[in-house]
Each structure stands twice: as structure tokens, then as C-alpha cells.
Amino acid sequence: MIPCPHCGSPHTRPGTQARTTGMVLGGMTGAAFVVLRIIGRSSPVLASALWVGGLIGLAWGGQAGYVLGAKIDQTFPRSRCCDCGKDFVH
Ligand SMILES: [Zn+2]
Structure with a gap:
């Protein structure tokens, strides 16, 4: 265990964890990207196409x-101290 530097x-x-944050942000960005591309390309836009595209994105x-x-x-x-609550890079 790494002692808190603070x-x-x-x-x-x-x-x-950056990977958790990355997964959430990446997923939202990907979904928005695909949905916007579908909206920009086809009219009328099918709701089912948006759902499938959003999930793929x-x-x-x-x-x-x-x-x-x-x-x-x-x-x-990164670690977080349970006593003072600060994050630190080690
Ligand atoms: Zn601490």
C-alpha cells in the first residue's frame, strides 16, 4: 500500500480511474457522433436507426x-487517501 503524501x-x-472516465466520455462522444451522422445523411430519420447507431457508437x-x-x-x-480524501499520483 502506498502511504499518502499529504x-x-x-x-x-x-x-x-481514467479508463472508467474514458469509457463514459468515449461512449457518449461515439454515440453522439454516429447519431449526428445518421441525422445528417438520411431524411426522414428512422428512430430505430438512431437507436442502433447510438448503441454502436x-x-x-x-x-x-x-x-x-x-x-x-x-x-x-492514481490513489486516493481514505483519511484526508486527497487524490495523488504515485
Ligand atoms: Zn492523506
Whole structure:
């Protein structure tokens, strides 16, 4: 376990994971991207096409965001102190 650099407490746990954030942000971006492309290309727009496109974009963007976030996690491993609540890179 890595001691907290702020207060020296040994009570730390893995902090905010970039891969989780990346998956959420990537998924939303991917879904928005695909939906906008469908809207821009076809008229009238089928609701079912938007749903399917949105889901595909969500899976695709989420995957890309997860891979990118995992790289960030590897480069900058983060932990959070359970006593003072601060995040730190170690
Ligand atoms: Zn601390």
C-alpha cells in the first residue's frame, strides 16, 4: 500500500480511474457522433436507426475511451487517501 503524501496515512485505495472516465466520455462522444451522422445523411430519420447507431457508437467510443484511459492509468497510477480524501499520483 502506498502511504499518502499529504498526511502520511497508510489508508489509501486506487483513486479515480481514467479508463472508467474514458469509457463514459468515449461512449457518449461515439454515440453522439454516429447519431449526428445518421441525422445528417438520411431524411426522414428512422428512430430505430438512431437507436442502433447510438448503441454502436456507444460501444465503439466506450471501447476506444477505455483503451486510452487504461494507458493513462498505466502512465499515471492514481490513489486516493481514505483519511484526508486527497487524490495523488504515485
Ligand atoms: Zn492523506
